[in-house]
Every structure is written in structure tokens, then in C-alpha cells.
Amino acid sequence: MINQKTYICDTLRTDRKSNLKECTKAKLKQGDVISRSRESVVVAKWKGKRDVLMISNLHSLQMIEVKNRRGEKKMKPNIIKDYNQCMSGVDKTEQMVSYYDCLRKTIRWYKKVALHLFDTFLFSSYCLNSKYGLDKTISSLKLIVTDLLGERLNEIASRITNNSFHYFSSIPPNEKKKFPTKPCRVCSKIKRKETRYECAVCQNRPSLCIGECFRMYHSKE
Numbered sequence: 001m002i003n004q005k006t007y008i009c010d011t012l013r014t015d016r017k018s019n020l021k022e023c024t025k026a027k028l029k030q031g032d033v034i035s036r037s038r039e040s041v042v043v044a045k046w047k048g049k050r051d052v053l054m055i056s057n058l059h060s061l062q063m064i065e066v067k068n069r070r071g072e073k074k075m076k077p078n079i080i081k082d083y084n085q086c087m088s089g090v091d092k093t094e095q096m097v098s099y100y101d102c103l104r105k106t107i108r109w110y111k112k113v114a115l116h117l118f119d120t121f122l123f124s125s126y127c128l129n130s131k132y133g134l135d136k137t138i139s140s141l142k143l144i145v146t147d148l149l150g151e152r153l154n155e156i157a158s159r160i161t162n163n164s165f166h167y168f169s170s171i172p173p174n175e176k177k178k179f180p181t182k183p184c185r186v187c188s189k190i191k192r193k194e195t196r197y198e199c200a201v202c203q204n205r206p207s208l209c210i211g212e213c214f215r216m217y218h219s220k221e
Contacts, residue, residue: 002040007058009083012043014053019043024053033077035061046077054079097123100141166218169200171207182207186216 001008014024020043026034028047035044041057056079066076100122102115126140138146171180181194185206188194198207199214208214 002057007056009056009058009079009086010054011083012053012055014051019053031075033061033063037061042079044077044079046080048076048080052080054083058082093120093123096126096140100144166199166201166214168197168208168210168214171196171198184209184213186213 012019020036023034023036023043023045026045028034028045028051030047030049033044033046035042037043037060041055042059042061043053043055044061045051045053054077059079059082062078063075064078064081065073066081067073097116097119100119102119103112104115106112122144123140126143129138129143130136171182174180179196181196182198184193184195185208187209193209195207195209195213197210198205199217206217208217
């Protein structure tokens with residue numbers, strides 16, 4: 001990696017193969033640090049609240065003074081300081097992506113990689129819009145919906161405003177039943193079938209099955 005001018009600064013698993021046992025097995029007191037280096041690669045173990053094993057080909061290990069959120073000063077390795085400072089963006093990206101995660105269980109690993117990249121691209125577009133876009137307060141979900149619908153968004157919004165956009169709602173509970181049902185206006189004429197949903201926009205609020213019955217009723221209307 002050094003020959004390719006690629007630099008890393010990361011934490012290291014203690015059970016990693018070929019780890020230096022001098023570092024991994026060392027018992028340290030809080031605030032102590034032990035390190036070993038070869039050429040430009042440094043492996044170090046530092047104990048804060050817990051043991052942290054780290055590796056870097058970018059740093060030469062130094063203890064520096066760092067302030068925490070409460071303004072308290074502590075001595076930490078420079079590798080830890082830079083790692084924490086730079087990882088915050090990665091952690092926030094993972095947090096934001098998890099809210100609208102596209103990932104699904106699959107044995108085909110490449111699908112998960114593709115979906116994760118898609119999520120990351122969407123979040124990156126949201127960050128660019130927040131920095132350079134005309135509407136910097138728009139949410140990530142609204143930004144995606146707006147881009148997907150394009151010109152149709154205004155049409156759908158006007159239909160909802162004018163109560164011309166029909167949608168389902170659950171039949172409200174009554175004294176006898178918490179989840180009441182009613183005969184479907186369409187399919188109950190052929191066979192007895194009840195549903196828990198009704199059209200919230202139609203004047204008589206007809207009870208309708210989800211799917212074909214809802215479409216057929218409104219196409220006749």
C-alpha cells in the first residue's frame with residue numbers, strides 16, 4: 001500500500017492473523033500506550049475506557065492533548081485523534097442511510113453491494129443538494145420522491161388538495177368491534193366478502209377490498 005501511495009489509519013482486531021503479540025497481549029493501565037513499528041507501519045495499543053488496537057502507515061506515534069465535549073483535557077495518541085475526527089462523517093453516513101435502507105436478505109452478495117452503493121449515492125446527492133441546492137431544507141426522502149416523480153408531483157399534489165385523489169382508510173371502531181368489517185361494494189354482489197377498508201374521499205365512504213375492487217369501483221364512478 002505504501003508503494004502505491006495509499007495511506008490508512010484504522011482500528012485493528014485483536015484476533016487478526018500475524019498481529020504482534022507484544023501489543024495485543026500487553027496489559028495496560030488507563031492512559032498507557034505501547035507500540036511497535038516497521039518501516040512506515042505503526043501498530044499501537046492504547047487504553048482509554050477500554051483497550052484500542054490501531055494500525056497506521058500515515059503517522060509516527062505521538063501523545064497529544066485533546067479536549068472532549070465537556071472541555072476536559074486528556075492525552076491521546078495522534079492516531080486516535082485523527083481516526084475519531086475523520087470517522088464521524090462515515091458514521092453519520094451509515095446512520096442516515098439506515099433510515100431508508102434498501103438492503104434485503106439475499107444469498108447473492110453482489111446484490112447487497114449494489115443496493116448499498118445505491119443508498120450511498122442517494123445520500124451523497126442529498127448532501128450535495130443541502131450544500132448547493134436551491135431548497136437546502138428539503139428532506140432526503142422528499143428529494144428522492146421529487147426527482148422520481150418529476151412534473152407529475154405537482155399534478156398529484158393538486159389532486160390530493162382537491163380531494164380527487166382517492167385513498168384507503170380503516171373503518172373506524174365501534175362499540176361492538178375494535179376492528180369492524182363491512183361487505184365490499186363490488187365483490188360482495190357475487191360472493192360474501194368483507195373488508196376492513198373504505199374510501200376516505202367518496203361521499204358515502206364505500207367499503208372496498210384493496211386492489212381490483214377499489215380500481216373497478218372508481219373506474220365506474
